[in-house]
Amino acid sequence: MEVPTNAIEVTxxxxxxxxxxxxxxxxxxGADVTLKEAKENSDAVNSFYKGDKFPLLIDARGIRxxxxxxxxxxxxxxxxxxxxxxxxxxDSTISKVVGNFFMGINKPIVPAxxxxxxxxxxxxxxxxxxx
Amino acid sequence: xxSEEIKYADKRANEIxxxxxxxxxxxxxxxxxxxxKEDVFDSIGTGVNxxxxxxxxxxxxxxxxxxxxxxxxxxxxxxxxxxxSLLNLQSDNFQDERxxxxxxxxxxxxxxxxxxxxxxxxxxxxxxxxxxxxIVKLSQSVYQSFNAKDSSIAxxxxxxxxxxxxxxxxxxxxxxxxxxISNSLKYAFPAKKGTIKFCLKEKKGxxxxxxxxxxxxxxxxxxxxxxxxxxxxxxxxxxDQIDAGLTINSERGTCYDLCFKALMLS
Numbered sequence: 001m002e003v004p005t006n007a008i009e010v011t012x013x014x015x016x017x018x019x020x021x022x023x024x025x026x027x028x029x030g031a032d033v034t035l036k037e038a039k040e041n042s043d044a045v046n047s048f049y050k051g052d053k054f055p056l057l058i059d060a061r062g063i064r065x066x067x068x069x070x071x072x073x074x075x076x077x078x079x080x081x082x083x084x085x086x087x088x089x090x091d092s093t094i095s096k097v098v099g100n101f102f103m104g105i106n107k108p109i110v111p112a113x114x115x116x117x118x119x120x121x122x123x124x125x126x127x128x129x130x131x
Numbered sequence: 132x133x134s135e136e137i138k139y140a141d142k143r144a145n146e147i148x149x150x151x152x153x154x155x156x157x158x159x160x161x162x163x164x165x166x167x168k169e170d171v172f173d174s175i176g177t178g179v180n181x182x183x184x185x186x187x188x189x190x191x192x193x194x195x196x197x198x199x200x201x202x203x204x205x206x207x208x209x210x211x212x213x214x215x216s217l218l219n220l221q222s223d224n225f226q227d228e229r230x231x232x233x234x235x236x237x238x239x240x241x242x243x244x245x246x247x248x249x250x251x252x253x254x255x256x257x258x259x260x261x262x263x264x265x266i267v268k269l270s271q272s273v274y275q276s277f278n279a280k281d282s283s284i285a286x287x288x289x290x291x292x293x294x295x296x297x298x299x300x301x302x303x304x305x306x307x308x309x310x311x312i313s314n315s316l317k318y319a320f321p322a323k324k325g326t327i328k329f330c331l332k333e334k335k336g337x338x339x340x341x342x343x344x345x346x347x348x349x350x351x352x353x354x355x356x357x358x359x360x361x362x363x364x365x366x367x368x369x370x371d372q373i374d375a376g377l378t379i380n381s382e383r384g385t386c387y388d389l390c391f392k393a394l395m396l397s
Contacts, residue, residue, distance in 0.1 A: 064167075065165055068181070094165075
């Protein structure tokens with residue numbers, strides 16, 4: 001996932017809106033995400049909300065850890081206002097562990113799925129967007 | 132595997148084990164350190180750290196709920212005691228023995244329920260009551276309410292101390308017990324001398340509770356279905372409520388046999 005020059009950069013994430021209407025957020029390599037960084041990311045994602053909810057592609061590859069407060073921020077609070085579905089891209093075993101928490105313990109209220117492939121993730125997000 | 136790798140794996144595995152054991156002791160201060168290697172130990176460590184946070188959160192939430200439940204039982208018990216005190220105040224201006232006896236009976240019924248809530252907020256387990264403790268405390272409380280200083284009525288207990296009962300069935304049992312003890316104290320011992328025995332055992336999945344006295348027994352012409360006594364009417368009604376079998380024997384003194392399931396079926 002190539003980060004464009006106009007992406008919003010905060011402590012642990014780059015965030016931008018794709019031309020296809022899918023929001024994108026990419027975690028920085030070795031990021032330790034706490035509540036502060038999660039809120040920064042939520043604010044960045046929600047800044048793209050203009051009245052219509054949009055699907056969000058999260059590239060979690062490279063994450064090192066995420067605290068409980070941060071997971072709750074993502075699953076319970078920050079993103080629901082603007083996001084209609086999450087696709088989380090994982091590949092390293094750490095990102096798989098973190099991603100799986102969002103499938104159970106920290107399940108978001110919007111549809112969410114894990115992917116190891118960006119193209120498949122986009123196909124699923126667009127199918128949700130069109131449904 | 133090279134010896135350095137074995138040492139590394141051993142060190143990381145032991146670190147993870149230490150943290151898992153700390154979490155088992157509900158010590159959540161420890162965390163597994165995550166390196167930049169992104170190896171399997173880092174992944175397991177991340178998962179264990181996250182599960183530890185969730186366990187800590189759930190433990191705190193459970194403690195808060197327990198505290199709340201404790202508070203509820205405390206308040207219910209206090210409110211029941213206020214009702215009991217109001218009845219006391221109400222009776223202060225009356226001399227009529229029948230009215231005073233009615234007030235005492237009502238107070239004892241309320242106290243039999245208040246005692247359960249008191250025991251629940253003191254106990255560690257809020258869902259069930261130790262039957263032995265309850266029977267001893269309630270019987271003594273009812274005896275004191277009769278202010279029978281000049282009588283020598285003894286209580287004998289043969290009770291399995293390991294038996295517990297959930298609150299939903301303990302309240303009817305408490306009310307039944309209260310009525311039986313009250314009846315014995317009121318009618319069984321005109322000479323103000325005798326014994327009331329309590330026997331509680333578990334037999335083949337059933338709890339058998341026998342309350343007997345060696346008093347004068349129930350008159351032969353006594354008709355349970357025709358009596359106007361609320362106490363006597365309450366006993367079979369409350370037995371029905373908890374699906375308990377009831378046998379009353381009045382050959383030597385009076386003996387009530389209650390039998391009900393030890394475990395509540397869901």
